[in-house]
Amino acid sequence: MGLLTAALYACLIVYLGGWYVDAWHGNFSLLLFLLTLVTFAFWLAERFHFLPARRRAAAQLEAQHAARREELARQGITQVDGDVQAAREKILMQPWWLDWTAGLFPVICIVFLLRSFLFEPFKIPSGSMVPTLLVGDLILVNKFHYGVRLPVLNTKIIENHTPQRGDVVVFRYPKDTRIDYIKRVVGVPGDEVAYLNKRLTINGQPVEMAPLGEYYNEDRRRYAQMYSEKLGNVEHRVLNYKEAPPFIIAADDFPFRENCRYSAEGVTCKVPEGHYFMMGDNRDDSQDSRYWGFVPDENIVGKAFLIWMNLGNLGRIGSFQ
Incomplete structure (x- = not known):
């Protein structure tokens, strides 16, 4: 997915660059509409697939850590190494390619609606x-x-x-x-x-x-x-x-x-x-x-x-x- 996101942004840069140097005429309304659809698709995927998957992985990590502490406690060991909280936050962290797609959807959607129906x-x-x-x-x-x-x-x-x-x-x-x-x-x-x-x-x-x-x-x-x-x-x-x-x-x-x-x-x-x-x-x-x-x-x-x-x-x- 990271490669797909990088490819999409590369195409966007080439399109806007050619537009800027008058290599071709651009349809900014269509471009903004497509960006809204693409970022909306990533936003849906993040909300209903990727984020729940990360939360399940974090919960599984916490459960494994709790089970390990419990097993060590039965053996009389109370000092346990490892920062499970830092690991949990790393698992829950949104990857860059979702941050630059799903994370931008609300902003792009607002710009699209304002530009389409109010002021341009x-x-x-x-x-x-x-x-x-x-x-x-x-x-x-x-x-x-x-x-x-x-x-x-x-x-x-x-x-x-x-x-x-x-x-x-x-x-x-x-x-x-x-x-x-x-x-x-x-x-x-x-x-x-x-x-x-x-x-x-x-x-x-x-x-x-x-x-x-x-x-x-x-x-x-x-x-x-x-x-x-x-x-x-x-x-x-x-x-x-x-x-x-x-x-x-x-x-x-x-x-x-x-x-x-x-x-x-x-x-x-x-x-x-x-x-x-x-x-x-x-x-x-x-x-x-x-x-x-x-x-x-x-x-x-x-x-x-x-x-x-x-x-x-x-x-x-x-x-x-």
Whole structure:
């Protein structure tokens, strides 16, 4: 069993190492689910087999020691060598491979349940949501705000709120569901979203915008024009770069692409039922629904609401819109 446990941990290290260096994409939900099952199996084996066996062996040792003392006492010998208590504790001691499997089950199970149904941490990998979210921000996502979904299967079992315009949402990338993206909801089912000449219009109504001056993007090392934008009840900031063209370059083929009209001024799309139109706040530096299409409801992971850490700037900690 020790060799089996060592092999399992070796596979885990190789998997996580390859994931870290981008050798392959990982499904952390599936990994955590499998770890929960494996450690649960070891926990059951420990509770109902290994621990009772160790206790029987310890009881047998104590019985043998008592019988030996009794026999020696009949022979008039009262001083008996040997520390049976130390031997008993050694027999009862949990082996390392059970300590690293069955012993970790409660912790892994709690993490799995919290991450699956309540809150999940994410790290911002790109600058598509600048200035709202910066590269390196560690955020929390509310997993139950848009309904409760079964882990791994991602099947919704309990309805709750629906995504609203202005929400910052984490979702599984439609072209590769192993990858998580984060963008802002711009269009909900039935909306006609137009982004023409770098101005956003929803159902024929221009979205409120007000200039806020220049913003220096440290990652790109260049200045952008920053605006205050209001989507629904959510007021947030967006960026535009003067030198960037308004039209969309090399849009992909995607489901319901016939709902979109591309021109030299930009793009206009009718959002189909059960789908959402997502855009990054860094408008000229974001690969989003303008390029790869609509996000189906079943891809929604949760609503982002809190920066809980940024190791390079602790002042970033706090809620955001």
